Every structure is written in structure tokens, then in C-alpha cells.
Amino acid sequence: MATIHFTERTNATPEQFVACLTDFGPGRRQLFGNSADEYLQVHAKDADHADVTEGSGGVWERLHYDWSDPHRVVMTTVDSNIWGGRSGHTYTFTPLPDGTTQLDAVIIREGKNLKGRVTGLLLGSVGKGLLEKALRNTIKAIEARNRPFRE
Template sequence: MPSLHFHVNSSMSPSEVMGVLTNFSPSRVEEWPSIDAEHFQVHERGDTWAEVTEGNEKSWERARYEWDPATHEVTVTTHDSKPFGSGGWNFHMTPTDEGTRVDVDLERHPASLKAKMLSPIIPFAGPVFRKAFKEPLHTT
């Protein structure tokens, strides 16, 4: 199972970062350039969780977000995605003098032949994901 770990530094506070990661209002598609309105749907939502489908024509996922403001952690369990299949994300926010260090873990469990063929690139995709987080999380 391919995995990736990296971190980004944000100028925002941990609670602000968590707010961006867990904002499932219509403005989510404006904050995250990788999400378009046609591929964004909130299926269900609670106080500290949400079931959503999000992404774009080339890459989308259906996932359950769960978050704990006390520990500054967001866990995303991906049930299905195009093109990589199930897996998940974990975001842990640590306050710093300049804002927040966001540690990111990504894991995938490819099932289809296409997902198995594409999954070897995941461990090398850190720069792509760092770039995707730059605007929404105000990373440096």
C-alpha cells in the first residue's frame, strides 16, 4: 500500500487551518482550486464529521472527515476515489511561533488494475500536494 508523509508550514493558527480543512459550505470550491462545484457534494454532516464527495473530473474521492478541535487533528477515510481507490488522509496541526506546522499522511489501498499501476507515484507526489495546500492553508 503506497503512502506519503510530508509537512507544510502555515501562517494561520491551528484552529484556522482546521476551519479551512473542515469547511463544507459552498465556499469550499472557492478555497480549494482542486475542487469544482460539479464534483462537490455534502452527503451528511455532524458537529465533528462530514461525508462528502469532492474533487474534479480527473480526480475525486468520496470520504468521511472526522475532526477533533482539542487535538488539532483531522482524519479522512476515503471510501472510493478516482483514480487511486480507498485509503485516507491524516492532518495534525502543531502551533509554531509563525503559525502552524501541518503534518500530512496519505495512504491508499489500490484495488483496480489502473489504481495499482498509478499508485507507485504516490510516494513521490509530495511537491504536488504541497502546492495544492499553498493557497487554502496560506503555506510558506
Template sequence: MPRVEFDVNSGVSPERFIGALTDFSPARADVWPNIDAEHLKVHEVGADSADVTEGSSLAGGVWERNRYDWSTPGTVRVETIESNTWRPGSSWLYQVTPAGTGSHIHVTVDRRPASLKGRLIAVLLVLGGRRVLRGATEEVLRKLEQSG
């Protein structure tokens, strides 16, 4: 079970970053590089939680149905309910704190492969996941900074 952790500092405010994490509008696919519009399906959104299926065409199609929870201030937890790649209980945890005029973001990714495709991607996560996932998060932050 690969576990990847990394930190990113940004000029984007914690509220803005958490807002992007919890925006399930069609614009989501434009902001997050690992989400394709055709894989995005919003099942339910509440005041501090959501049930969403999302994914990408990566590796012939990777999707997961996730339960988002942002009821704890500064924290967004994303837990896999169902997936063609990851077992239930796989997760992302974003801990976002103020840092000057921006934010410090600590990300923890726990992946539990559920298929051969998941096992292959898990090997890639072990080898270079931190760099790739951090780069994807930095890309999101650049988009947020550029959009003002």
C-alpha cells in the first residue's frame, strides 16, 4: 500500500484552495489535471461533504467514487468508496494552514490497489509519486494564482 506525503507553499489563500478542492462544478476538470470532464459525476453535495465519481483516461481509464469531507476546518479528506483501481478506504488528506498571505498545504495519499492496473500504478507511485503528485498540486495552485 503506497503512501505518499508532500508539502507545498503557495500564495493562494487556504480558503481559495479548499474552495477549489470542494468545487464540483463542470469547471473542476479545468482546474485539476487528473480529472477528465467525461469521468466527473456528482452524486450529492452537502454543506461539508460530497459524493463524487471522478477520474481520467490515464492507463486506459482510472475512476473512483469518493466521499469528500471538509467538516474539519483546514482539512479535506477524500475517501474512496468504489473504484476500478483502488480498494475502498484509499484516501487523500489535504491539511491547509495559513502561511503569510498564502498557505502551507500538507498532502497525504494512501492507495490500496484493487486490480492489476492499481498494482502497476502503485509501483509508479512508489517510484515517483511524490514528485508527480506534488507537481500536479503545484499546477492547480498556478492556475488558481493566474485566475486571480
């Protein structure tokens, strides 16, 4: 099992970041590179929870999203072709005095089969840099989406 932790800063507010995390419309991949439209299926959604299948490149997972705490989003894997156990993601947002937000991201990957165990092992070691780059790209895309239009 791999547990990967990242801490980043963003100009996006917690509300802006949560709004993007919980926008399951077309074009999600522009914000989240591992969420291709052809995999995206919203099974249920209410004011602060959702049940969504997403993925890309032959890997998919069904996630239960909980954003009932405005400074935390917990995504628990409920089904996947490679992930099981305690797999999921937790994003915690801390507003800072300078107007930025500290983002703490914890990703847990517990493989449920050989492909999942190997992928989890790779993500926890050499693949950590790829996940970090993907998170930074997501932050940049969310900041760009929320940047005020200037003429």
C-alpha cells in the first residue's frame, strides 16, 4: 500500500478548489488529467456528496465524494479495476493570512490485484514525481479558471 502526501500553496480559495473538485461536467480532464470524459459517470449527487466513476488509460475507480466540511474533500474508493482496501484521496484546505491557501493532499493506493499492487508500488516510489506534477498542473488549471477576467 502506498500513502503519498503533498503540501502545496495555491491562490485559489478553498471554495474555488472544492467547486472544481466537485464539477463533474464535460471537460473535467482539463483540470484533472486522470479523469477522461469517456470514463466519467455520475451515479448520484446532492449538495455535499457524490458517487462518481472516473479514470483514464484503462484504470477506473468509483469514488464516494464527501465535501460536507468546506475545508476538506474526502474521496473514498468504493470500486475499481485495480484499487481496493483503503484507497482514496483526501484534500484539506487551510486559508493563510496572505490570502493564499495551503493544500494538503493525501493519496492512498492499495492494490486489489497484481496490476494494482505493482502500480501502487511504482506510484509510492518513482511515480511520486508524476503525481506531484499532476497536482501542480491541476492547481495551475484551477487558478487559471478562477482568475478574474481583465481587459
